[in-house]
Amino acid sequence: MVRENVKKAKRVIVKVGTSSLVYSTGAMNLKAIDDLAFVLSDLVHKGYEVALVSSGAMGAGLSKFGLDKRPKEIAMQQAVASVGQMELMNIYNARFSSYNQVIGQVLLTQDVFEYPESRKNVTNTFEMLFKEKIIPIINENDTVSVDELDHETKFGDNDKLAALVTNLTDADLLIMLSDIDGFYSDNPLTNKRAKLISHVPKITDEIMKQAGGSGSRFGTGGMLSKLECAKLLLNNEKGMILTSGVEPRVLFDVVAGEEIGTFFGK
Numbered sequence: 001m002v003r004e005n006v007k008k009a010k011r012v013i014v015k016v017g018t019s020s021l022v023y024s025t026g027a028m029n030l031k032a033i034d035d036l037a038f039v040l041s042d043l044v045h046k047g048y049e050v051a052l053v054s055s056g057a058m059g060a061g062l063s064k065f066g067l068d069k070r071p072k073e074i075a076m077q078q079a080v081a082s083v084g085q086m087e088l089m090n091i092y093n094a095r096f097s098s099y100n101q102v103i104g105q106v107l108l109t110q111d112v113f114e115y116p117e118s119r120k121n122v123t124n125t126f127e128m129l130f131k132e133k134i135i136p137i138i139n140e141n142d143t144v145s146v147d148e149l150d151h152e153t154k155f156g157d158n159d160k161l162a163a164l165v166t167n168l169t170d171a172d173l174l175i176m177l178s179d180i181d182g183f184y185s186d187n188p189l190t191n192k193r194a195k196l197i198s199h200v201p202k203i204t205d206e207i208m209k210q211a212g213g214s215g216s217r218f219g220t221g222g223m224l225s226k227l228e229c230a231k232l233l234l235n236n237e238k239g240m241i242l243t244s245g246v247e248p249r250v251l252f253d254v255v256a257g258e259e260i261g262t263f264f265g266k
């Protein structure tokens, strides 16, 4: 996809990271969630087909357990995510309802993408949700997904999940809302001279070397996983835009084709 075609996109996947949804204190960022619900609902009203890949289950669950960081034990992480996913969806449901927008929850594991039958079932679900103008809100099924099981159930992080959903649904565009407003020549957190790169047509080794780790307390992905994600999409002739989730209303300008953040595509 070329940037010029962004404004022609009809089916759009939006990914939002924990850092955009949960404050560093552990409290939920209600304004960001409300703005997101407003923009995505309005996009559906305008005729877009929209799905949201949302992290934040673990971030939302921590305070319910009186924790201030991710627990080490996997079973405890899963318990936290299980409680947090409810909290997250409760808030989404309240906010989307106020804009008369119906949402559906879709929890996925990596093996779903690998088994043709499960793949087909998930595809059918997405198609029906889009047809009914419902916004699927997607997260990893953290109860089932762990690293050490024999067959691969875990995505690694939600960036990869977002790329797989974009390919599976044959969406035109993935918009990744992060805690940074784009891809820089170096990690801007550690290098104040780093410059925003507005267009990346190919993920080369040199580009990969410019990426560092995660900038936030609760996030997992870091820039490297966002580049891996872009690679998966570029191989499929799709586009990705990376920009900040601080002000979700920026999505209106992004789909209008304005030069915002970093565009990964031809």
Ligand SMILES: Nc1ncnc2c1ncn2[C@@H]1O[C@H](COP(=O)(O)OP(=O)(O)O)[C@@H](O)[C@H]1O
Pocket (backbone or CB within 6 Å): 016, 017, 018, 019, 020, 177, 178, 179, 180, 182, 183, 184, 185, 186, 187, 188, 189, 210, 211, 212, 213, 214, 215, 216, 219, 220, 221, 222, 223
């Ligand atoms: N070259 C780079 N350009 C931009 N950000 C980078 C780069 N290298 C590392 N980073 C870090 O990656 C972070 C974004 O990843 P992450 O915190 O996992 O986001 P999210 O929680 O939104 O998924 C940025 O805040 C930044 O500190």
Ligand SMILES: N[C@@H](CCC(=O)OP(=O)(O)O)C(=O)O
Pocket (backbone or CB within 6 Å): 016, 017, 018, 019, 054, 055, 056, 057, 058, 059, 081, 139, 140, 142, 156, 157, 158, 159, 218, 219, 220, 221, 222
């Ligand atoms: N399923 C996890 C996703 C963790 C994750 O990938 O977080 P992020 O790096 O903020 O996108 C959760 O909801 O907490």
